[in-house]
Amino acid sequence: MGCINSKSLEEKKVNKQIEEKLAAEEKEKRREVKLLLLGAGESGKSTVAKQLRIINKKPFTEQEVLGYRNIIYLNVLHCMSTIIKVMPTLDPPLSFSNSKSGDAAEKILHTVQQDEINSDHFPEELAQAITELWEDSGVRACCERRSEYQLQDSAEYFFENVQRYKEPDFLPTQEDIIKCRAKTSGIIETCFEHEGLVYKMFDLGGQRCERKKWLNCFEDVTAIIFCASLNDYDLTLLEDQSVNRMEDSLQLFESISNNRWFVKTSIILFLNKKDLFEDKIKKKPLSVCFPEFEDSKSCEEAKEFIKKKFVELAPKGKTIYTHFTCATDISNIEFVFLSVSDIILRNIFEQCHTA
Template sequence: MGICGSSPSSLDETALQARDDKVSRERNRSIEKGIRADEKRRHKEIKILMLGAGGSGKSTVLKVMRLLHSVPFSELELADHRALVYRNLIEGLHLLLDLCEELGIPLDSATLPSVASLSEISHQPDENGNYSSLFAPTVKDAATAIWSDPGLQVGWTRAREAAVPENLPYLMANIERFFEPGYVPNECDILHTRAKTTGISETFFQVRDHKYNLVDVGGQRSERRKWLHCFQDVDAILFVVNLAGYDECLVEDRDANQTREALLLFQSILSNPLFLQTSFLLFLNKLDLFNLKLPTSPIHPFFSDYPKEDEGDQVKGREFFRKKFLRLARRRGEGVGKGSGGVTSPPGTPRLSEKSGSPTPSRKMDPLKAEAGVYVHFTTAVEKNNMQVVMLAVTDLMVRQSIKEMALI
């Protein structure tokens, strides 16, 4: 009569299987724990990608963020900014002189020797990479004489037609200080310098227990092909617009309007499938310049849908452009499954697709405090106090959202 039950070999196999199952469960728990820990660490690191057309003031926003969060400028960076002050000064005057010649605006005969003197000075470095020729006292004397010419001031009223940098009045107002022995740029000087952003730069700073990474990429058309490399793990997009650009041309295209370019660019980014769940911060920047030019440069000739009876009204003017950008945001999502949704992107804008690689889904901010999913701020990036208030609101918002998401992990 046979004995019922399992053989020793089958018992061994069952025990081995149970042991393997236990090891597998423990391994899975360890992996899941590691994933949760990584997610929590990631939510303490907030990546903000800064986008916008050239001349919007993105790099100035980045510089003021460094100042606000005590990320110091090195001696080498200060030396670079010192050279940049002189380069901006010389380049701005060269552009303005070229514009006067183009428009047939005559200069006083007494100014012509100074023009000749300045024309011999290049704002480019010498063969050794030095800018020492820019620091000569003769540069100050020539620049002062040229800026004082009535004809040049007439040309300045039309500077928007040639994308002459708006920092020129600031530079001329401080020219005596710039040529003092041992001059080192102060914070205000640094914020007023202008340089074309090329490539990709990252700036890190800490707000309480969260680490922020602000990624700045060039905004001019030739630089936009590089944007694709920055889209991974983005928590929010900070789109910066030159609010005063409604009557200005692009540096790279004098036939293109700055604000129209920004609208096209904003629409193309909003409508792309990769960013349908991404939070947007919209900085309508250079509010100070917008308010300054509004009394003498009406909006209607450049945007025919702006009511003529509202000309000169600062509040109605800025609200007009705020609504234009938000109107695009309200159409967000229309392009799902249709590539770019029929949007015509400005030249140079990268055409993204699902094949580009989907970034990690971005944090969604509280929609009750956003307009059409976009957080709008009017800013003056060269004014540190103004930016401090704005950026406190932005960082607190991001931190609160991060804490909410961490609670769900």
């Protein structure tokens, strides 16, 4: 009899331990926020991901910083080689204003063609060639006409800082890392804590060839930040020059917001690159993408018009939380993230009380 009681007590003890462990795991699971960063290529979502790391005290490792050094070198060369190649193809074409620029251009093109950049050091002669070309009025004029071809947003920043990059002990600053561009391939996961919640953030590649991988991350998603570039209304996809970037972004947003996996998922829309849009709209009418838009209207009306285009694609009754953003401005992203985290907290609270 005593053996039976002893066995029964032991079973109860084990069961209690299991229940406590399951309860603790469930409590920990409720603290987890699965956050997806989605959007087309060049929308700025990877820049948002970097900013959220910085804001939430998740600094870049020494290895990551060294890796960004090589990305910056490649960005500088790619930006300048793009300008050199495109100048004579524009209508009307552009040419160098300085007779020495031709030699500097040849040096850049040869380096890019031969892939002769050392990841540990940016050669002084290349830095000098970049500086000489950037002082050429023809190169600057080509940069001003960037809407006629594909040029990285941060090109001017890199050209103006190239003399710093040639230093043997150069290490990228926080701003360098934010400004540099590398195509997101696959899925990049970052974890950080904010207001008692553990965020698991997934930055997913935005090019069309990368989107088929997204399905692997669609289960149990708490919130989605969808990034769309306001500035892309007159540009085409890098991977398909026949497709307008804004139209591609709208189609992508429609498929995400109507996806059966995200019926209960909070969707936050970042209409990004507002700074570039506010400058471009003065020179290039929005009607090139949306013929129904009256170009006599203000910049704010143009932004609201684009916002409406996105929001009306979502299912009826689904709230789309929208923000106009500048991903390279950390104060702007920090302010917006406070709103985003508040939305997430509120929705988690509501789901817990309706479960």
